[in-house]
Amino acid sequence: MPLPFLTADRDFDEVGEDLALPFADRDQWRRPYRPGPWRVGAAALLLLLASYVLFAAVIIAAAGNASGGMVCLVLAAVVIVCAMRLLRMGAWVSAAGLRRVRFFTTSTTPWAQITVVRTVQQPVRWLGLPRTVQGQALVLIRGGHSGDEPTPLLTTHNADFMGRPEAFDRAADGVEVWADEYRQRA
Template sequence: MPLPFLTADRAFDEASDDLALPFDDRGRWRRPYRPGPWRVGAAALVLLLASYVLVAAVIIAVAGTLPAAAACLGGAAVAILCALRFLRVGVWVSSRGLRRVGFFLTSTTPWGQVVAVRTVQQPVRWLALPRTVQGQALVLVRRDRAPEDVPPLLTTHNADFLARAEAFDRAADGVEVWADEYGRG
């Protein structure tokens, strides 16, 4: 079964130096990096929990209480949808703009509003928890907002890049290349 999200890093690694954006269809939204092990592991645990709830729904349905089985089935469906949404969280790029996909909210910034995308040293949140540590962040500077009003796009301590500094550098470089290519026009 092809898993397209696993080919993002490979496409950038195999690209030649004269081809900065190694994709044929640049109008399609894509994440220029792979989801990290923390994100994939958390989603796998939620899917494991959902499988147990589905088995419980079958057992409850065989026992004869259909409303309870429907409730278990609904709970498992919600868990599966949450795991899939958690895997989609991140930064996505296309020729139309830059999209920040959050768990509950998605925002798209057209390239015309992007002034710069750059990597800075600053305190960042560790795995989206309130605790902050010193790290790197990829920040977006927009024409219509102050830089401190825009949360970082990527950090070295989020679920995709914790303990993966090289992957953060590749992803930040990839997003910066997209911003350089389309942010000028």
């Protein structure tokens, strides 16, 4: 089964430097980078846990406890949904705007409301935990509101780019190219 959210930058690999945005359908939401090994590893562990819980559901149901089997089945379904949501987290772009997908929320900002998207040196959260370390972040600054804080989209220490600074640079450049092209059109 193809998983298109895992092969987000295949078009970047196949197309040379002559096209800044090598996608034919720019209205489709896409992530301009691949999920990192920390994110994929965590999702794989969650899916492994779900397989054990599903196996337990079968054993419990075969033993004659249908309600206990159903509880395990629902628990496994919740774990699978969490793993899929974990894989979808990140920054997504399209002609409509820039979308920031988090575990529980998703926010979309149209290109017309974006003042600038740039990379800055600042304290960033380590793997999304409260601990901060010095790193780089790709931040989104919205226009029109004087009190808006810069919103970090990507950081060098999140689950996608931990230990992969060149992947962060490539992803940040990709998002900045989308922002430059579509902010001019808006």
